[in-house]
Amino acid sequence: MVKYRTIDLCAGIGGIRRGFELTGKAENILSAEIDKYACMTYEHLYQENPMNDITTSEFKELVYNTQYDILLAGFPCQAFSAVGKKEGFRDITRGTIFFHIGEILEMTRPKAFLLENVEGLINHKKGDTFNIILDTLINKLDYHIVGIDKNDIDNSFIFDRKNILLNAKNFGLPQNRPRVYIVGFDKKKFGNKLDNIPFKFLPQQRNQPPIFSDLTAVLEMKAEPNYYLSQGYVDTLKKHKQSQIQKGNGFGYMIVNAPHIKNPISNAILATGGSGKERNLVYDPQEAVIGLEVKGKKTPINSECIRLMKPCEWGKLQGFIGYAFMKDGKEGFSFPTNISNSQQYKQFGNSVAIPVIEEIATKIVQTLDELG
Template sequence: MEKFKTVDLCAGIGGIRRGFELTGKTENVLSAENDKYACKTYEHLYNENPMHDITTDEFKELMNETDYDILLAGFPCQAFSAVGKREGFKDATRGTIFFYLAEMIEETRPKAFLLENVEGLLTHDKGNTFEVILDTLINQLDYRIVGVQENLMGDGFYFERSDLLRNAKDFGVPQNRPRVYLVGFDNQRYGEKIKKLKFRQLPKKRSRKPIYNDLNDVLVMGEDKSFYLAQGYVDTLKEHKSKQGAKGNGFGYVVVNAEGIKHPISNALLATGGSGKERNLVYDPQEGIAGLVVKNKKTPLNDEGIRMMTPDEWAKLQGFLGYAFVENGEETFSFPDDVSNTQRYKQLGNSVAIPVIEEIAIKLVDSLEKLESE
């Protein structure tokens, strides 16, 4: 059977695309990303520049001209209008990225899609946002969503949050990263055939042995001094944690491999602000680090051996390094040399855990093969 053609929208550095490519049954025919730094990394990995703005008429025309089967998108979470169902998605979602994705789905009718988003999408705007999304995809665009049950009367749908959430830690990488995954199949194209599919729920875990047993398999000890925290920064983090603790909050820095943790895992890697780093600090003591004066750090290095994770360690936790780009035993993943560490953290924090995508992709592609062969 010919490979299924994918389009990779809101592409970032191509994590969703790569998860599908690992099935060996897809090829990507169009990509879109508007962050110039992410585009640089994407081009470095895939030899194509995805710089497109999906909100433009030009891209809409390009999509209409593209022959493809599966739409992929890790779209941003935005507030929608409260008018919701009564006015239809074009009124409820106008101006959001989801609006443009929904329009493309309406006009190009992909056989299937995968949409990915943060866990907070489920509760965003008191649940209104997610209700509008599901109403749009199910009732207005006529797609069957894996994990969502339609009422027998045909007048609504229901779901359990747990049916649409999957966590990277269950898929072979030691990272606590719950995300929402929406897989849809075209009712208009396949009709009753969809009801025969065994793909009724998202895979709950990796189907093969874990890639890493725990965080100890990911971390590289004895890292460069530039990754160690200044003493003043550590003191500030401790003070902040103490103040939050006094208020009954659990916020604050975390040393993820602190002594006594038998099987450490990381917290979610985040693209925004410092919290993705501060909640993923590493205990990595080595001789000669404490008290060192390092350029651009306001105070000497801390005396507790605390450092940030490196971009390479983040890349392992997302499945990029050491897994998804290993070809014939050779590692082929890298960043362009001129992409800064700041950008590397951002791009990885914005990306997906590829092993989760891969498991979903295996199920999705297998289902499409069955639908197409009947």
């Protein structure tokens, strides 16, 4: 069976790549990531060092000389220049990662691509950022973007958010994680054949039993005492939340498996840690930790047994652990031994929900098969 060749840009720890590999019809042949710790995990998982910088001419030349079919990238949300009249996408997008992705698309013209970004991309800078991205991909680079239509009167873009925005909670994972997915096919190569692609292209859910039914299925049976918060810290969080409520702000810690919540799910996990962890606290009463002190701080563990989620639990929320690397009923995912907990949180938070990618990838490779 012929496999489609992918390149994995802004690769992180390879979540997008893995989603395509799970279709059985894709193989990755080139990767790029500049975070040294993410590169260590990537190499550990795939036996390939992705330490490449997509902004360099050397890497672009490498891509230019690589025969591949599908470009993959989870790129950061960055503002574009807003000065005067511009000649082309290079002027408008210069200085951003998207600029370099656009250059690579223009130079190499893959059959298809998948770009992933945060939900906020749609309204970033009052929608200007997303409009520039669409204008670049559709008008400047001549790609067909699924789920996007064009108003012939004013050349504006028409789309329904649900056709480009997918949430991990609908794909078998107990995590509320909406993300933007931009799928494109090469109009120069496929021409009028692309008219047969449905406007509602992206799958809205995973039509299989859930991977984890809810948050209780994700939590480990036994968490080490160091994941539990001190009583003083819990008191501080409660005071902070109350003050924010009084100011009319929504921020505050959250206990995501509180008893009144039916079928609990987590909030989106974040690469920055910090508030990302505090928005995903869990109750986990264990007799073994009651009365203990927080290690190194000589302060008691909180009486309600509130703790942080563990990195491995975050891994389950993204489908890395308990799904994407399972083989013959055995877990195949692991980190290199020298990757700290803080890096594990960051790497999972920076990554993607693999089952979502797998469903999109299945649609893309099926479509490429049909296009011929």
